[in-house]
Amino acid sequence: MDFLQNFFIISLIKAGVIAFVLLTALAYLQWIERKVIGHIQLRVGPYRVGPHGLLQPLADVVKLITKEGVLPSHVNRFFYLLAPFIAVVLALISISVIPFGPQITIGPVTTWMQLTDLNIGILFVLAISSVGVYGVALGGWASNNKYSLLGGLRSSAQMISYELPLALAIAAPLLLANTLSFREMVDYQSGYWLGFIPRWNVFPEIVGFCIFVIAGFAETNRVPFDLPEAENELVAGFHTEYSSMSFAAFFMAEYANMVTVTAVATLLFLGGWQPPFPAPYSDFIPILIFVFGGLIAIFHGLHPARRMDKFTLPATGLVFLGIAALFGVSFLVPVLKTILMALFWFCGKVGLLLFLFIWVRGTLPRFRYDQLMRFAWIVLFPLAMVNLLATGLVVALTSK
Amino acid sequence: MTALIFLIFAAIAVFCGISLVAQTHPIASALSLIGVMGSLAVLYLQLGGEFIAAAQMIVYAGAIMVLFIFVIMLLNAGAEATSKQIPMLNRYLGILLLAAFLGLISFIIQAMLPKTEGVVFGAFKDGTAAMIGRKLFTAYLLPFEVTSVLILIAILGAIVLARREI
Amino acid sequence: MPTSVPISWYLILSAILFGLGVAGFIYRRNIITVFMSIELMLNAVNLTFITFSYTLKQVDGHIFSFFVMVVAAAEAAVGLAIILTVFKNRETLMIDDVSSMKY
Numbered sequence: 001m002d003f004l005q006n007f008f009i010i011s012l013i014k015a016g017v018i019a020f021v022l023l024t025a026l027a028y029l030q031w032i033e034r035k036v037i038g039h040i041q042l043r044v045g046p047y048r049v050g051p052h053g054l055l056q057p058l059a060d061v062v063k064l065i066t067k068e069g070v071l072p073s074h075v076n077r078f079f080y081l082l083a084p085f086i087a088v089v090l091a092l093i094s095i096s097v098i099p100f101g102p103q104i105t106i107g108p109v110t111t112w113m114q115l116t117d118l119n120i121g122i123l124f125v126l127a128i129s130s131v132g133v134y135g136v137a138l139g140g141w142a143s144n145n146k147y148s149l150l151g152g153l154r155s156s157a158q159m160i161s162y163e164l165p166l167a168l169a170i171a172a173p174l175l176l177a178n179t180l181s182f183r184e185m186v187d188y189q190s191g192y193w194l195g196f197i198p199r200w201n202v203f204p205e206i207v208g209f210c211i212f213v214i215a216g217f218a219e220t221n222r223v224p225f226d227l228p229e230a231e232n233e234l235v236a237g238f239h240t241e242y243s244s245m246s247f248a249a250f251f252m253a254e255y256a257n258m259v260t261v262t263a264v265a266t267l268l269f270l271g272g273w274q275p276p277f278p279a280p281y282s283d284f285i286p287i288l289i290f291v292f293g294g295l296i297a298i299f300h301g302l303h304p305a306r307r308m309d310k311f312t313l314p315a316t317g318l319v320f321l322g323i324a325a326l327f328g329v330s331f332l333v334p335v336l337k338t339i340l341m342a343l344f345w346f347c348g349k350v351g352l353l354l355f356l357f358i359w360v361r362g363t364l365p366r367f368r369y370d371q372l373m374r375f376a377w378i379v380l381f382p383l384a385m386v387n388l389l390a391t392g393l394v395v396a397l398t399s400k
Numbered sequence: 401m402t403a404l405i406f407l408i409f410a411a412i413a414v415f416c417g418i419s420l421v422a423q424t425h426p427i428a429s430a431l432s433l434i435g436v437m438g439s440l441a442v443l444y445l446q447l448g449g450e451f452i453a454a455a456q457m458i459v460y461a462g463a464i465m466v467l468f469i470f471v472i473m474l475l476n477a478g479a480e481a482t483s484k485q486i487p488m489l490n491r492y493l494g495i496l497l498l499a500a501f502l503g504l505i506s507f508i509i510q511a512m513l514p515k516t517e518g519v520v521f522g523a524f525k526d527g528t529a530a531m532i533g534r535k536l537f538t539a540y541l542l543p544f545e546v547t548s549v550l551i552l553i554a555i556l557g558a559i560v561l562a563r564r565e566i
Numbered sequence: 567m568p569t570s571v572p573i574s575w576y577l578i579l580s581a582i583l584f585g586l587g588v589a590g591f592i593y594r595r596n597i598i599t600v601f602m603s604i605e606l607m608l609n610a611v612n613l614t615f616i617t618f619s620y621t622l623k624q625v626d627g628h629i630f631s632f633f634v635m636v637v638a639a640a641e642a643a644v645g646l647a648i649i650l651t652v653f654k655n656r657e658t659l660m661i662d663d664v665s666s667m668k669y
Contacts, residue, residue: 123454130462141473406571410579417583421590426598433602447620452628459635464642471646475653498589505581510574518570526625540629547636554640561647
């Protein structure tokens with residue numbers, strides 16, 4: 001089994017696992033978004049394709065693949081086909097430096113739950129998001145359509161304007177942790193003040209966290225900053241002329257960017273994969289949550305007066321109880337416990353931030369373009385600079 | 401492995417450089433320049449300059465070239481039709497002389513340098529952000545402050561030049 | 567050569583890129599492409615700085631390269647603003663047509 005310890009084989013396996021999980025998660029993130037927005041708007045969202053619309057992403061994928069890919073006649077063909085390619089590739093690359101957990105030992109192999117740890121991991125994510133502007137700008141320009149061009153230019157101007165508060169908001173926890181790599185940033189946030197308050201960066205840096213999340217909304221072109229690509233403005237903006245797989249590529253790139261921004265926010269501010277309570281007590285929380293959820297689902301599902309969901313609610317309850325049993329079994333296998341706990345807390349925090357993104361989409365109206373740019377340059381950028389200066393002052397005064 | 405990576409990215413850089421000069425449409429030239437910058441960033445990584453590689457991608461490829469592409473799109477610059485202005489003989493002679501000149505320079509360079517050591521990836525450990533920051537704020541503090549004033553002047557100049565006369 | 571790359575290869579690559587930048591600067595007529603050739607020359611010089619920083623085992627080459635990038639950014643901003651103004655007045659981007667001071 002010596003070849004398994006080869007770095008390339010391990011990385012290949014990890015890349016395969018991460019790619020598979022990420023692509024499935026992106027598809028189901030779209031389902032979650034449609035359901036949550038539906039319920040916010042007092043309707044049910046996708047309901048018919050499979051139980052509660054669970055096969056809707058599959059139906060969407062099949063539809064998008066089999067749709068006719070229209071190549072308009074007067075477009076610049078090379079750039080028209082290059083733009084979604086750039087958008088998707090860059091959006092998926094930045095997952096490679098995100099750590100999902102600590103070091104684990106499976107059999108003879110000891111590896112980190114991260115595809116690669118760069119010394120400059122945070123700068124790498126910033127660089128990828130800087131170059132990711134080209135997917136949007138080229139897509140808008142190559143479509144040979146004034147609405148697309150305007151949408152593409154506005155969207156790229158918005159993305160580069162909000163990169164500044166994003167980078168300054170990132171710089172503040174960097175001052176505290178004194179490192180640029182994600183792994184060491186998460187290790188800096190381990191430990192507890194007074195025994196029970198976790199040492200996450202969000203507690204000293206709450207302003208930085210808010211600035212980062214707001215700039216993250218603008219970087220990923222989400223509501224309330226989605227004027228350049230909204231459906232009722234500019235005829236869908238820069239992806240007007242794209243159909244079938246290219247449109248799906250832009251769509252996937254947007255969700256992948258959302259996942260990246262929330263993952264980076266979790267790692268920099270919310271402590272990554274660390275639990276919020278000290279270790280022996282926090283191990284029981286996943287089991288409690290899943291058992292509780294499963295029992296509630298089964299109880300409500302087996303109520304005799306229920307007409308709809310007579311089978312899906314108990315089925316969901318059983319699935320939750322199964323996951324709780326998996327967590328229980330992991331207590332006997334330590335490596336499985338490390339993996340599952342780290343993944344649970346990381347995915348829990350990322351999931352909460354993604355829910356925040358979707359919640360805001362269902363709630364807030366969108367900014368007008370000049371309001372959006374004015375907000376970036378006149379409000380958010382000075383605030384981020386003041387935050388950085390205050391952090392620097394505190395670090396300089398309290399360091400030895 | 402190091403040599404293979406160098407050859408691949410050097411080939412990409414030279415190919416994108418030739419494409420920059422040879423393409424007619426400015427957007428194609430801009431994308432070729434971004435390709436050059438990307439491959440140079442990989443070469444900087446090989447030489448141990450990890451911070452400079454990241455700064456190259458963030459500043460050069462992510463901001464300066466976006467500015468270029470904005471201006472090209474705003475001015476609606478199309479493909480230029482200059483192929484009739486320079487006679488074919490001059491053009492090919494120019495390419496030949498350029499190749500001969502570069503060949504001569506390459507020969508002189510590799511004859512001048514000692515053949516003792518090569519570039520080993522990981523041999524240069526001082527290119528981290530910590531080392532660069534330390535030097536930047538102690539030994540090179542004056543150039544640092546002067547460049548910040550320079551950027552301020554550039555911002556003012558760009559705003560004054562590009563504003564709309566009401 | 568099997569595991570390490572000779573230093574002269576990096577310098578030769580830098581010379582080739584610089585030569586291509588000069589060729590683009592002299593040959594092209596579109597002012598934006600001329601500007602991009604200048605950026606290509608600056609990139610080639612950056613590579614030389616970093617190569618020599620590796621050879622001499624000091625980090626000063628990286629710092630100088632950093633300053634070159636900053637100056638290139640400032641120059642690109644002002645230069646493109648000037649190009650926009652020239653375009654507004656002369657309505658052309660060919661440098662042959664902007665050859666006289668009086669319109």
